Amino acid sequence: METKNIMIVGVGGQGSLLASKLLGRLLLTKGHDIKVSEVHGMSQRGGSVVTYVRFGDKVYSPVIDKGEADFIVSFELLEAARWTEYLKPGGKIVVNTQKINPMPVITGAAAYPQELVDKMQAAGVDVDAFDALGLAEQAGSSKAVNIVLMGHLSNYFTDFTEEEWLTALEQSVPAKFLELNRRAFSLGRNG
Amino acid sequence: MKTLMLGNEAVARGLYEAGCSFVSSYPGTPSTEITEAAAKYPEIYAEWAPNEKVATEAAFGASLSGRRSFCGMKHVGLNVAADPLFTLSYTGINGGMIIGVADDAGMHSSQNEQDSRHYAKASKIPMLEPADSAEALAFTKLAYELSERFDTPVLLKMCTRVSHSQSVVETGERPETPVKPYVKDGGKYIMMPGNAKRRHPVVEQRTADLTAWAETAEINRVEPGADKSMGIIASSTSYQYVKEVCGDKYPVLKLGMIWPMPEKKIRDFAASVDKLVVVEELDGFIEEHCRNLGLDPAGKELFSCIDELSQNQVAEKLGAVPDAGAKLEEAIPARPPVMCAGCPHRGLFYTLAKNKITVLGDIGCYTLGAVPPLAAIDSTLCMGASVSGLHGFLKGGDPEAAHKTVAVIGDSTFMHSGITGLVNIAYNESNATVIILDNSITGMTGHQQNPTTGMNLKGDPCTKIDLETLCRAVGINRVRVVDPYDLEACDKVIKEELAADEASVIIARRPCALLKYVKHNKPLVVDATKCMSCKMCMKIGCPAISMTSGKAEIDNTLCTGCGVCEQLCKFDALHAPKED
Numbered sequence: 001m002e003t004k005n006i007m008i009v010g011v012g013g014q015g016s017l018l019a020s021k022l023l024g025r026l027l028l029t030k031g032h033d034i035k036v037s038e039v040h041g042m043s044q045r046g047g048s049v050v051t052y053v054r055f056g057d058k059v060y061s062p063v064i065d066k067g068e069a070d071f072i073v074s075f076e077l078l079e080a081a082r083w084t085e086y087l088k089p090g091g092k093i094v095v096n097t098q099k100i101n102p103m104p105v106i107t108g109a110a111a112y113p114q115e116l117v118d119k120m121q122a123a124g125v126d127v128d129a130f131d132a133l134g135l136a137e138q139a140g141s142s143k144a145v146n147i148v149l150m151g152h153l154s155n156y157f158t159d160f161t162e163e164e165w166l167t168a169l170e171q172s173v174p175a176k177f178l179e180l181n182r183r184a185f186s187l188g189r190n191g
Numbered sequence: 192m193k194t195l196m197l198g199n200e201a202v203a204r205g206l207y208e209a210g211c212s213f214v215s216s217y218p219g220t221p222s223t224e225i226t227e228a229a230a231k232y233p234e235i236y237a238e239w240a241p242n243e244k245v246a247t248e249a250a251f252g253a254s255l256s257g258r259r260s261f262c263g264m265k266h267v268g269l270n271v272a273a274d275p276l277f278t279l280s281y282t283g284i285n286g287g288m289i290i291g292v293a294d295d296a297g298m299h300s301s302q303n304e305q306d307s308r309h310y311a312k313a314s315k316i317p318m319l320e321p322a323d324s325a326e327a328l329a330f331t332k333l334a335y336e337l338s339e340r341f342d343t344p345v346l347l348k349m350c351t352r353v354s355h356s357q358s359v360v361e362t363g364e365r366p367e368t369p370v371k372p373y374v375k376d377g378g379k380y381i382m383m384p385g386n387a388k389r390r391h392p393v394v395e396q397r398t399a400d401l402t403a404w405a406e407t408a409e410i411n412r413v414e415p416g417a418d419k420s421m422g423i424i425a426s427s428t429s430y431q432y433v434k435e436v437c438g439d440k441y442p443v444l445k446l447g448m449i450w451p452m453p454e455k456k457i458r459d460f461a462a463s464v465d466k467l468v469v470v471e472e473l474d475g476f477i478e479e480h481c482r483n484l485g486l487d488p489a490g491k492e493l494f495s496c497i498d499e500l501s502q503n504q505v506a507e508k509l510g511a512v513p514d515a516g517a518k519l520e521e522a523i524p525a526r527p528p529v530m531c532a533g534c535p536h537r538g539l540f541y542t543l544a545k546n547k548i549t550v551l552g553d554i555g556c557y558t559l560g561a562v563p564p565l566a567a568i569d570s571t572l573c574m575g576a577s578v579s580g581l582h583g584f585l586k587g588g589d590p591e592a593a594h595k596t597v598a599v600i601g602d603s604t605f606m607h608s609g610i611t612g613l614v615n616i617a618y619n620e621s622n623a624t625v626i627i628l629d630n631s632i633t634g635m636t637g638h639q640q641n642p643t644t645g646m647n648l649k650g651d652p653c654t655k656i657d658l659e660t661l662c663r664a665v666g667i668n669r670v671r672v673v674d675p676y677d678l679e680a681c682d683k684v685i686k687e688e689l690a691a692d693e694a695s696v697i698i699a700r701r702p703c704a705l706l707k708y709v710k711h712n713k714p715l716v717v718d719a720t721k722c723m724s725c726k727m728c729m730k731i732g733c734p735a736i737s738m739t740s741g742k743a744e745i746d747n748t749l750c751t752g753c754g755v756c757e758q759l760c761k762f763d764a765l766h767a768p769k770e771d
Binding site for chain 2: 011012013020024025028033034035036037038039040045046047048059060061062063065066067068069078079081082084085086087088089091100101102103104105106107108109110111112113116119120123124125133142
């Protein structure tokens with residue numbers, strides 16, 4: 001099969017590493033070659049972060065470049081807009097509509113752009129926007145945004161059953177948070 | 192068993208499977224997880240050393256005693272360890288020894304973009320360079336074989352994209368590795384001039400022997416390609432980009448050992464193709480070697496020595512670049528890293544900025560104190576340079592500077608190499624004010640223990656170095672401790688110590704807000720009727736505070752209730768939520 005590319009983007013500290021861990025576990029069960037590239041260190045401190053997940057028969061590069069992403073899963077609205085050039089034709093952005101102001105906006109040096117979902121759609125970007133934070137809070141914790149987003153993304157992965165996703169989830173989160181994360185996954189999948 | 196592992200975890204697995212029993216490292220992105228993962232194997236003794244020089248020397252000692260040892264560090268850490276490195280080349284080893292070094296092309300979390308491959312050539316120590324996690328595991332095991340066969344430490348060179356990419360590895364077992372006996376051998380291990388003169392020719396012969404090994408080594412392999420109009424030499428992540436773009440189109444010479452490099456193999460490869468191209472990240476290291484062989488490859492004229500490579504950069508020169516997706520017309524504001532909400536450094540930096548103090552900074556999370564609106568830092572060079580630099584800034588210069596200049600350095604960085612600078616301040620008597628930002632952890636690299644935390648790498652309680660006692664012991668009489676959340680106290684202590692006519696140390700002590708054991712207060716609330724939009728609370732650059740609608744707003748998901756902003760509000764508009 002042709003290599004599939006998923007980018008997980010967001011703000012450092014939002015929990016994108018767990019999302020990529022879950023995807024890695026899931027993909028490994030199907031015997032794919034996989035590469036998952038993470039960001040550690042300074043960028044984790046509230047900066048713009050990106051994780052690359054690639055799978056196929058043979059994956060060489062650990063990163064995804066402009067024009068290559070099948071999916072961009074964004075934890076935050078502005079971050080989705082930042083990476084649109086990385087989508088390939090026919091690619092899709094799944095985005096949490098939560099807004100987190102970057103420091104230049106907080107200090108007044110820049111403005112947070114308005115109506116970004118509309119603007120992305122007007123530019124021809126295929127956007128699936130929803131309130132993942134709201135669903136995470138409904139599940140019991142704002143920190144579960146990552147799993148809500150994975151639940152939502154799972155709708156586009158028709159090769160994988162919900163059961164397979166939940167098994168990978170079980171292997172990725174501590175037992176005491178499993179029920180919370182199961183709720184988050186389910187709300188994301190149906191939200 | 193097939194499993195997904197980070198490159199760094201795969202190195203640790205390689206250490207385990209090769210029977211390594213001693214690991215000493217200093218944390219540094221992107222190398223840190225090698226040692227963290229190694230510590231999870233009960234068979235491996237693993238520790239955080241105070242710095243990379245100590246770690247390397249400790250690993251040398253373990254090797255001398257007959258055990259397989261490892262030390263890990265980031266590229267700039269190898270500068271600190273360069274002193275033992277160059278002479279370890281002469282002594283060689285007893286038990287196998289690996290020095291792991293991880294470069295950071297693109298400077299994701301580093302202060303420079305140096306290319307560590309030069310160290311291999313300069314110190315005459317072989318260097319292996321894996322391209323993914325499976326190779327990271329295999330090359331680690333191979334490195335021990337080479338180390339013991341050729342009597343040399345081996346450099347294992349990682350980079351951000353190999354260290355921090357997970358890929359599939361097949362794990363194996365750990366065999367019994369007998370400890371070699373230690374035999375006294377002054378001619379080999381005592382590097383005084385007479386002995387070292389006899390060892391230098393041994394080193395040169397070893398490089399010749401390793402070059403001969405490199406000619407036939409499986410890790411330096413030619414991958415065939417039908418189109419011989421071009422042949423590509425690549426290693427590490429550059430190899431992956433080449434294969435991603437070109438597939439099996441052109442022949443590729445994939446180098447797994449980057450020093451010493453084969454000569455005949457490269458010449459034969461060059462002769463088999465019309466044009467030779469070297470694809471490598473950062474400097475033209477392989478290219479220069481080819482030129483020394485009398486070849487004329489294309490290299491840095493195609494691929495910049497600045498920043499990391501990517502497949503599209505390779506595609507631009509050697510293939511076809513895919514069409515980029517839609518770009519929005521809208522200006523997208525940058526999102527640089529920031530100090531976290533509740534960070535104990537914030538109150539201290541606010542106080543320094545408010546008093547217009549010149550601040551010599553250091554390496555750690557607190558470098559973010561340089562970012563507006565705090566913009567409180569004047570310089571950042573390398574580990575420890577704040578303290579030593581402050582001494583030079585003051586000594587023999589304008590005496591008034593001593594009353595408006597400080598050094599700031601974290602607890603871990605102070606133990607790494609700040610202490611020697613403080614000894615210089617005490618010994619050569621400058622009127623310096625050094626502020627130790629003691630957040631009780633090594634923060635930036637992801638919460639590693641250090642000699643001041645009272646815990647070791649394995650998570651066990653251990654000797655805790657007392658900073659106050661240490662500073663007094665080196666001859667600093669004025670040592671003060673302050674809570675950086677308490678702005679009034681910070682202001683008072685800083686003013687008093689800057690006014691003093693002798694050296695002083697201020698320890699700003701409060702644990703990192705991200706530590707699991709740190710309890711947060713409830714998020715503050717804004718009384719909009721009292722908020723006068725004066726923006727005082729915005730001056731501390733807290734990501735939890737914004738004012739997009741004209742009044743202060745608190746982000747409940749971020750605010751830790753630290754109360755620093757509350758102290759700045761003159762209208763009592765920010766306060767803890769009332770108890771129900």
